[in-house]
Amino acid sequence: MAPGSSDPAADLRGTITTALDAIQIDPAGVKAHEALTATYITAPGTHRAAARRLGVPYGTYRRHLALAKERLTEQLLRQPATTPPPTPPHQLPRE
Numbered sequence: 635m636a637p638g639s640s641d642p643a644a645d646l647r648g649t650i651t652t653a654l655d656a657i658q659i660d661p662a663g664v665k666a667h668e669a670l671t672a673t674y675i676t677a678p679g680t681h682r683a684a685a686r687r688l689g690v691p692y693g694t695y696r697r698h699l700a701l702a703k704e705r706l707t708e709q710l711l712r713q714p715a716t717t718p719p720p721t722p723p724h725q726l727p728r729e
Contacts, residue, residue, distance in 0.1 A: 653709035657702070666702030673699060 654670060657663040672684040685695035 649710070649713060650706075653706055653713060656709050657705040662701065663705060665698045666705045669695060669698035669702045670706060 685692045
């Protein structure tokens with residue numbers, strides 16, 4: 635969350651969207667993006683429905699989804715932190 639932000643949910647959506655868009659840099663990343671979008675963004679209800687929407691066998695869909703989750707996690711971990719780390723208790727100001 636950006637300092638002074640009034641909508642942490644919007645900040646999180648923005649961070650995830652940026653990372654999701656960044657994984658499309660190679661053909662495998664495009665498939666990963668499609669799997670994540672079909673599963674979590676357009677949310678058809680079930681994984682089997684997402685596989686049908688993508689036009690791939692369920693096993694292939696599951697493989698794409700597993701790769702997609704790994705790529706998204708890697709991309710999120712590469713992004714700079716936007717919140718300062720918590721202050722250790724021994725450094726908190728006294729009231």
